[in-house]
Amino acid sequence: MREDDSNWFSRWEEELPSLEELMPLSQTLITPDLALAFDITNPTNTTTTNNHHNSSLHQNQPQPPPPPQPAAVSPTPTNPLASPQPNSGDFAVDSGELGSGAVGDEPARTLKRPRLVWTPQLHKRFVDAVAHLGIKNAVPKTIMQIMNVDGLTRENVASHLQKYRLYLKRMQGLSSGGAGAGNGAVGGGGLTGGTDAATDHLFASSPVPAHFLHPGRPNSDHFLPFVPVAALQHHHHQQQMAAAAAAVGNPQLQGQYHRPMGHFGSPTNGQFEHPFLARQTQQPVHRMGAPVHNAVPGFVEDLESANGNEGRKVLTLFPTGDD
DNA sequence: AGGAAAATAT
DNA sequence: CATATTTTCC
Numbered sequence: 001m002r003e004d005d006s007n008w009f010s011r012w013e014e015e016l017p018s019l020e021e022l023m024p025l026s027q028t029l030i031t032p033d034l035a036l037a038f039d040i041t042n043p044t045n046t047t048t049t050n051n052h053h054n055s056s057l058h059q060n061q062p063q064p065p066p067p068p069q070p071a072a073v074s075p076t077p078t079n080p081l082a083s084p085q086p087n088s089g090d091f092a093v094d095s096g097e098l099g100s101g102a103v104g105d106e107p108a109r110t111l112k113r114p115r116l117v118w119t120p121q122l123h124k125r126f127v128d129a130v131a132h133l134g135i136k137n138a139v140p141k142t143i144m145q146i147m148n149v150d151g152l153t154r155e156n157v158a159s160h161l162q163k164y165r166l167y168l169k170r171m172q173g174l175s176s177g178g179a180g181a182g183n184g185a186v187g188g189g190g191l192t193g194g195t196d197a198a199t200d201h202l203f204a205s206s207p208v209p210a211h212f213l214h215p216g217r218p219n220s221d222h223f224l225p226f227v228p229v230a231a232l233q234h235h236h237h238q239q240q241m242a243a244a245a246a247a248v249g250n251p252q253l254q255g256q257y258h259r260p261m262g263h264f265g266s267p268t269n270g271q272f273e274h275p276f277l278a279r280q281t282q283q284p285v286h287r288m289g290a291p292v293h294n295a296v297p298g299f300v301e302d303l304e305s306a307n308g309n310e311g312r313k314v315l316t317l318f319p320t321g322d323d
Numbered sequence: 324a325g326g327a328a329a330a331t332a333t
Numbered sequence: 334c335a336t337a338t339t340t341t342c343c
Contacts, residue, residue, distance in 0.1 A: 155340080
């Protein structure tokens with residue numbers, strides 16, 4: 001009956017991805033023009049946005065087009081952007097990158113895919129994709145498609161999905177009625193405060209959809225009238241760099257999270273310092289009266305804190321639909 | 324292609 | 334040493 005209509009409609013609205021979500025990470029990260037420009041004639045770039053100091057974000061660019069994400073590495077062997085040319089202005093990329101050392105290397109060469117760093121933002125996208133698909137359909141391939149992150153490969157998602165599932169499982173055991181779970185299956189964590197196993201850090205940054213925890217009820221049906229946006233987008237351009245490069249090339253950040261005994265007790269948390277991805281939603285803490293005009297039409301203030309602040313979404317009817 | 328486990332890197 | 338991510342096997 002009609003009831004359903006309004007029901008699903010509401011849900012539909014909530015599920016509507018915001019602009020940010022619609023935009024491919026890669027695109028958001030860099031602009032093709034700049035990227036090209038970089039490779040071709042203007043090696044002047046900041047290439048590196050590497051995080052030299054993550055202490056504070058020095059984002060001067062209102063729209064960081066500095067395409068330089070790939071500084072660390074270039075996942076795509078064929079992509080021109082991969083050239084981490086020396087940044088002329090700023091300093092060189094920072095220090096050794098870890099394993100790859102690719103910073104100063106040339107692109108196009110047998111580049112191995114650098115380690116993908118799952119930043120909270122990326123993870124959020126991942127969770128979002130899984131949520132929309134429903135655990136049922138949440139398979140690597142689909143998730144990957146919906147995420148539409150350049151450079152992301154099925155393997156990456158599969159791997160993360162595996163971990164994510166384990167995380168959910170762990171959560172179930174702990175959150176259930178409580179005392180029940182007797183066995184210390186916790187493996188590692190078992191803190192009273194909640195879920196803070198080291199692994200949870202990343203996962204904790206994004207809220208886990210409630211239905212994920214209940215196996216018994218898929219929460220109504222998720223029949224999507226149309227395929228979720230991103231899935232439709234087919235870009236075959238220089239994709240492998242941005243997101244991947246962005247997310248990837250910065251293992252240094254990892255150092256921060258990777259603290260074995262992590263002491264992330266920030267209640268307000270949610271403010272991760274992302275090197276690149278951060279730029280998408282995390283704007284500088286500039287609270288000036290002067291509004292930061294989003295020069296880009298596609299940029300909406302998506303100030304969503306990874307905390308649990310959800311609800312403020314801009315309804316975007318569809319992706320720019322340009323393509 | 325999906326899932327799990329092992330291997331490796333950080 | 335532990336965790337995160339990749340790679341391999343089923």
